Amino acid sequence: MKMTNRWNSFIYRLWAPIYDSTVNRIFMPGRKRAMDLLNLQRGEKVLLLGVGTGADLPLLPDGVDVTGIDLSPEMLAKARRKATLRLRSGLLAIKLIQGDAQTLLVDEASFDAVILNLILSVIPDGHACLKSAMRALKPGGRAVIF
Numbered sequence: 001m002k003m004t005n006r007w008n009s010f011i012y013r014l015w016a017p018i019y020d021s022t023v024n025r026i027f028m029p030g031r032k033r034a035m036d037l038l039n040l041q042r043g044e045k046v047l048l049l050g051v052g053t054g055a056d057l058p059l060l061p062d063g064v065d066v067t068g069i070d071l072s073p074e075m076l077a078k079a080r081r082k083a084t085l086r087l088r089s090g091l092l093a094i095k096l097i098q099g100d101a102q103t104l105l106v107d108e109a110s111f112d113a114v115i116l117n118l119i120l121s122v123i124p125d126g127h128a129c130l131k132s133a134m135r136a137l138k139p140g141g142r143a144v145i146f
Helices: 005-015 023-038 073-089 126-136
Strands: 045-049 065-070 093-098 111-116 137-145
Touching (some): 005 073, 023 137, 065 073, 111 126
Parallel strands (some): 045 065, 045 111
């Protein structure tokens, strides 16, 4: 089946209630490895494209400023709950945006790091998503793809 935003909206509405207890459990080791490779530092600005239920939020170090983007309002609702917990425990800031990661929804060259965990294989145009991610990075910024 060809990926479309309409299809993804439908599928992730269904996945949202069970994603963390099913699919995410399988992928958690890869998420942890991606985060280790990124080596985020206090004060850095981080963009999470396809933030989903916020599964990466507990893995982020304290003191980073996070912006997460996702198409699914149901997945973002789950991420908002995790964001509230993380803000209480030491993250600098978390901003969640509902939108299409295939388009640049943030300022160009404004992030120290971009995380693309489990998005490029499910978004309709992975190339457009990657291009947006690279435009969001500051010169010398880092990106990790899982």
